[in-house]
Amino acid sequence: MADDRLDTLKKKRDQLNAQIAKLNARKASGQRRLDTRRKIVAGAVLLDAVAADLAAEKPTGIAGWWEQQRAKLARPQDRALFEHDGSSQATGQRRNA
Secondary structure (H helix, E strand, O other): OOHHHHHEEEEEEEHHHHHHHHHHHHHHHHHHHHHEEEEHHHHHHHHHHHHHHHHHOOOOHHOOOOOHHHOOOOOOHHHOOOOOOOOOOOOOOOOOO
């Protein structure tokens, strides 16, 4: 009788632990998704500011700062993402699809 009760409680505990793990994983996934979205939006804002600075009569200097930061990227494939090749993506302007 006591063994049955103990087994039942252990089973409930295991179910609760599984539910807790699932909720923690969902929360972590949501946080990663928000962090990724923040980075995308911040990057878009930065690239737009760089493009505006390059086109401005009186530049603010953000384009020069961006070039310094870009040069610090360690991985060649990361630097290649931002190579200035005259394309509209290099200046942060969006192409019409």
